[in-house]
Amino acid sequence: MGRFALTAFVIAFFIFMLAPILVVVVVSFTSAGYASFPIPGWSLRWFVRIWEYPPFINAMITSTVVAVLATVLSCLISIPGALYLARARAGWANVVATFLLSPLSMPMIVIGFSSLFFLTAVGIGISMTALVITHTVVCMPYVLRTVIAVYRSVPPPYEEAAAILGANPLRTFIEVTLPLIRPGIAAGSLFSFLTSFDNLPVSFFFASAQTSTLPVVMLSYIENQFDPSIAALSTLQLALALVCLILADRLYGIKKMTVAA
Amino acid sequence: MTGLNRRRFLQTGTAGAGLMLAGSPGLLRAQAGQVLNVTAYGGVWETAVRECFVAPFETKTGARATVSLGAPAQWLAQVEASPQSPPLDVLIMSPDLAIVAAQSGLMQDLTVNRIPNLAKIPQEFTDACLGKGTYLDYGVAGITYNKDMVPNPPRSIAEFVDRVSAGEFVASVPSISYAITPIMLIWTMAEALGGGVDNVDPFFEAMERMRDNLVFWGGPNDFFNHLASGEADLGIYFDGRTWNHYDEGATWIDFINPEEGGALTAVAVQIPNNANPLAFDYMNEMLDAENQARFAEIMNYAVTNVDVVYSEKLQARVTPWQQTAFPPYEAIGAARNEWVDRWNREIGM
Amino acid sequence: MSLAPSSAPARMPGWLLILPALLFLVAFFVLPLIDNSLRSFEVGGEFSLGRYIQLLTDTFYLGVIVETVVLSTAVTVICALIGYPVAYYLVRHAGRWSGLIVFLLIAPLLTSIIMRTYGWQVLFARRGLVNTLLVQDLGILERPLQLLNTPGIAIAALVHVLVPFMVLSIATVLQGIDQRLEEGAQMLGASRWRTFLEVTLPLSADGIGTGAILVFMIANGSFVTLVLLGGGFQTLPLFIYQQFTTTRDFGMASTMSTILLVIAMTCLYLQLRLVRRAGV
Numbered sequence: 001m002g003r004f005a006l007t008a009f010v011i012a013f014f015i016f017m018l019a020p021i022l023v024v025v026v027v028s029f030t031s032a033g034y035a036s037f038p039i040p041g042w043s044l045r046w047f048v049r050i051w052e053y054p055p056f057i058n059a060m061i062t063s064t065v066v067a068v069l070a071t072v073l074s075c076l077i078s079i080p081g082a083l084y085l086a087r088a089r090a091g092w093a094n095v096v097a098t099f100l101l102s103p104l105s106m107p108m109i110v111i112g113f114s115s116l117f118f119l120t121a122v123g124i125g126i127s128m129t130a131l132v133i134t135h136t137v138v139c140m141p142y143v144l145r146t147v148i149a150v151y152r153s154v155p156p157p158y159e160e161a162a163a164i165l166g167a168n169p170l171r172t173f174i175e176v177t178l179p180l181i182r183p184g185i186a187a188g189s190l191f192s193f194l195t196s197f198d199n200l201p202v203s204f205f206f207a208s209a210q211t212s213t214l215p216v217v218m219l220s221y222i223e224n225q226f227d228p229s230i231a232a233l234s235t236l237q238l239a240l241a242l243v244c245l246i247l248a249d250r251l252y253g254i255k256k257m258t259v260a261a
Numbered sequence: 262m263t264g265l266n267r268r269r270f271l272q273t274g275t276a277g278a279g280l281m282l283a284g285s286p287g288l289l290r291a292q293a294g295q296v297l298n299v300t301a302y303g304g305v306w307e308t309a310v311r312e313c314f315v316a317p318f319e320t321k322t323g324a325r326a327t328v329s330l331g332a333p334a335q336w337l338a339q340v341e342a343s344p345q346s347p348p349l350d351v352l353i354m355s356p357d358l359a360i361v362a363a364q365s366g367l368m369q370d371l372t373v374n375r376i377p378n379l380a381k382i383p384q385e386f387t388d389a390c391l392g393k394g395t396y397l398d399y400g401v402a403g404i405t406y407n408k409d410m411v412p413n414p415p416r417s418i419a420e421f422v423d424r425v426s427a428g429e430f431v432a433s434v435p436s437i438s439y440a441i442t443p444i445m446l447i448w449t450m451a452e453a454l455g456g457g458v459d460n461v462d463p464f465f466e467a468m469e470r471m472r473d474n475l476v477f478w479g480g481p482n483d484f485f486n487h488l489a490s491g492e493a494d495l496g497i498y499f500d501g502r503t504w505n506h507y508d509e510g511a512t513w514i515d516f517i518n519p520e521e522g523g524a525l526t527a528v529a530v531q532i533p534n535n536a537n538p539l540a541f542d543y544m545n546e547m548l549d550a551e552n553q554a555r556f557a558e559i560m561n562y563a564v565t566n567v568d569v570v571y572s573e574k575l576q577a578r579v580t581p582w583q584q585t586a587f588p589p590y591e592a593i594g595a596a597r598n599e600w601v602d603r604w605n606r607e608i609g610m
Numbered sequence: 611m612s613l614a615p616s617s618a619p620a621r622m623p624g625w626l627l628i629l630p631a632l633l634f635l636v637a638f639f640v641l642p643l644i645d646n647s648l649r650s651f652e653v654g655g656e657f658s659l660g661r662y663i664q665l666l667t668d669t670f671y672l673g674v675i676v677e678t679v680v681l682s683t684a685v686t687v688i689c690a691l692i693g694y695p696v697a698y699y700l701v702r703h704a705g706r707w708s709g710l711i712v713f714l715l716i717a718p719l720l721t722s723i724i725m726r727t728y729g730w731q732v733l734f735a736r737r738g739l740v741n742t743l744l745v746q747d748l749g750i751l752e753r754p755l756q757l758l759n760t761p762g763i764a765i766a767a768l769v770h771v772l773v774p775f776m777v778l779s780i781a782t783v784l785q786g787i788d789q790r791l792e793e794g795a796q797m798l799g800a801s802r803w804r805t806f807l808e809v810t811l812p813l814s815a816d817g818i819g820t821g822a823i824l825v826f827m828i829a830n831g832s833f834v835t836l837v838l839l840g841g842g843f844q845t846l847p848l849f850i851y852q853q854f855t856t857t858r859d860f861g862m863a864s865t866m867s868t869i870l871l872v873i874a875m876t877c878l879y880l881q882l883r884l885v886r887r888a889g890v
Contacts, residue, residue, distance in 0.1 A: 002802065003703070010699045013692060014714055017770065020729025021717050027728070033509035036489055037732045037739075055303060055330060081628035088624075098879045100631055103639055104827035105874035107847045109854055110646070110867040111639070113338060118642035120342040137639045142824070144631065146782060149820040153786045153813075187782045191775065191824075194719045200834070204335050208348060209298060209327035218722060220330040221303035224560070225505055226482040231728075234721040241720050245713050334855065361858060431736065438837045438848065440855045476759050479837040486728055491737025492758050598857045605852075606670055610836070610844050 025238070028231035035228050046232035056233065059217040066128070066203075066213060067196035070135035074143045074192050075185060077136075082147035082184075083177070087156070097148070101141045108138060108201035116205040126208050134206065135196045142195065143188030150184030151177075295324040297539050299351045303330045309559040318546045324539050333358050334440070340367055340533045347533040350540040351547075355441060356389060356396070357597075359529035360590050363393035368531045371395060375541040378548035381566045383582070386527070389590060394531035397547055398562040401580045402445035403523035405503045405516050406495035407488050414495065417520040418453035421495075426470040433487040433496035436477035437604045443597045444588045445524045446497055447604070453521035458592045461600055468608055477610075488514065499526060501562040504578055508561070522586035528562075643871075650864035661865040678845040679873065682829040685768045689825045690818055692769065693776035697817070698810075700777065701784045715774045727838040730767055734758050764841025771835065772828060776821035783817030784810075823881055830874045846870045 031043035162172040200215040207216040301310040340347045386396035406414045415421040425432045435442040454463035478484040487493040503516040532540045550568035557564045563579040665671045734757035741754035795805040833847035853863035
């Protein structure tokens, strides 16, 4: 049966996706002093190590703040544009859309390096502001693209009907358009958050004692040691994401939240 | 160097971007005062820096020091972007970047006048930074091997090349994407096989012979993983890192400084122009014999002050720098791009 | 603020809506890049196209450019082929498990690249889990396979981190499709397979298009996976990375990134026109 083949394929797919991750999760519980597999014994010592090494915790907070701010900013500036571009028929709309997506294919190390010199020259320098701006540059295209895709599949009559029924444009937007494009915003925000949180090549150039993100601290950490605390950090991130997901499910019901709802 | 065009562009660009920026908070470090911004690698390195250098510095001067974690390429770029008010006061550098920084006129001269302990550092180390920096610690890039797989390791680079070519082992060597590969691999091997800075043919011939039994590591931890997972049996790696892995429990690992001498790989320290003057006091602490001795014990690396006395355990591991191959960094820097291009075409990635 | 230009009463021109995004990118993406690209036109303090001519007339670098586009295209196609069934399953059959599936899908993106690479090494090294299983436990092979540092594993690792973008892009559009259209087709006698080919697939074209654009663009600019896992590919992002780490030739890095940007934007523009043509 087709259904059976599909299920089998999906299972195989997730084995491929999760096998390397599973190795990492197991290694994070090792009792050994270095990353080895299979592990000689189980222990939580590397989670304790994270807790005891302040830069990890500080950087995790910095990364989260930057990722949230960059995602919110991305949504604010790109959703209006996406709504217009999704319906625009003019030929130049393609050109604009191409341009707005172009940060995706520029190696981030180039964006980071160029921005460091530029933002320093205009007085923003190495700061939280600079981190949020540069992260927004690389995150914005995701939101833009996913919202365009979803909004294009929304039939215009919905909004026209609301307008005919006397709703003002703002109410039409909040009560009709927004719920319709929510899956696009959710997917774009998710991409944006993950891209920002995991970003090394841009953050690298803006790191200081006050603005170090987690990937920068990890890179610097492994310069001289490769202990399983890096694996433990990954496991911790997975666990936090899972907790957020379960909370969202309890509070709102996953159907409304996930991109596939 | 990047000239007038870019500067002029930046000024005109500033006007436009300024509109967008109205209201955004300005420079974070407007509060210079008595805070010194120093640098360190993360983890044990940082802990050692705080304990051995920052603590005595703060006690003696009453000033405060913040530690920025990261990597030399990042710090140098940050200083290049803002030479008038560098965001960092003391830099940790790789020897080749130290030369670049010194040559581009971004760093200050170090003198015994301002840093008394500099007198205790071999002159060669300060000379290697063109007088605008010196070395804090050093290691050797040699042959690291898995004792279980290689009971009788090669003693020299020539032997290493012969036995890998013969298919006796699979070797893991640094890839060309790794910053100091031109020094620790290309130059070292060319020199050991009868060539040198002017003639790297012996290196490329050796790589051609070893071709089928080589894998490349992109970052140092990759190398350790290659050995631990059995992807490779031995390779070119650093002594200090080998000892760290050993002490963390990987007791199957060992290191040999090849007979021809492995490349000296040092950590340089520099002070940018316009840095907080307290940077000199901090560097004096970094070069102090007692502080360095404690640093060495934590880090498993040899340090540079000639008065330092090591513990027995570390003494056995430390290679005196005179027995290493001291790379001619300046000459390598001049030839490097040509080597890299040749590697790209002949060896690939 | 009418959003559909076709029905816009003339209160406020709709194109004003793209200004925030446009201005932001001009200020913080274009200006820094132009500033940086001035390095590429400067040789010894004078304006010169020397670096561009040098790169674009060298068959070696032309080969690199081709390899970059071919690799990104291959990864995009593989992601689409693998990702579509998964997205379909996620939307149509996962039900209450859809949240968990989304989590599993993004798990690789939540795991630091350093550790992900480690995972691949443990699995596929010469004495890694897969080879041990094949050689010692099952006895299928005489000697271990060379799996790491091969093109195959590099492509697999790229697909691993990029396929979530494809799956979620497709799923986002797929879930908006009115299932009554499919039911209608089937009631009219179309087979399931034909319904899929002629109704579902065309309707989800925009999702595939979005996924393809994201995957292609990111693949075009990515280098970390290739640096850490090897595989022998020589792509422009790798060379750009090399200019930063090994040779510190920022002029060359800038030249290469300008060329890369032009290529990527050309591909993207063609792709966008194609997506438009395909309807929706």
